[in-house]
Amino acid sequence: MNNLYQLMTQEKNRTHNIQLIIELFEPKIRKSFLQTNPLDREDLSQEIKIKLFESIKSYDVNSTPGFFEFKEMMQKTG
Template identity: 50%
Template sequence: MIAVIMLLELVKKSKEDKQALQKIIELFEPKLRKSLTLTRYEEREDLEQELRCKLITCIRKYDIESTPGFWEMKERIKKNNFV
């Protein structure tokens, strides 16, 4: 839970702070590296660059204020019969 809170705080800060954005990228580095092992060696460098660009785009576009809280999400799930 602490990691999620830390990530949310970094995302908030990353809108104006390049160091926060860099920290988020570093947090996702293990997943990025593991995903790259699933591709051909010749394509990894290009794919790594594309994934980093996509990650940065997603971080910058992410709207924390529109993220539902626990109870709101529970009601949405209940309303849509996902339970």
């Protein structure tokens, strides 16, 4: 099974990859629904999946800093 990083670094336009990424988040989504009104859960689920889809399409893995770059950024700001 592919992990999240592998799925994000592969071609993001593949519908199959986007579906797999959303499925990886499904347990967290369901757990979060325990705090919501049962009548709103289906609508919320659809909205969350739309936002995930949009985020996946716009996210650029290559622009994410590595550990040492992140550490340097934190030292400059703090």
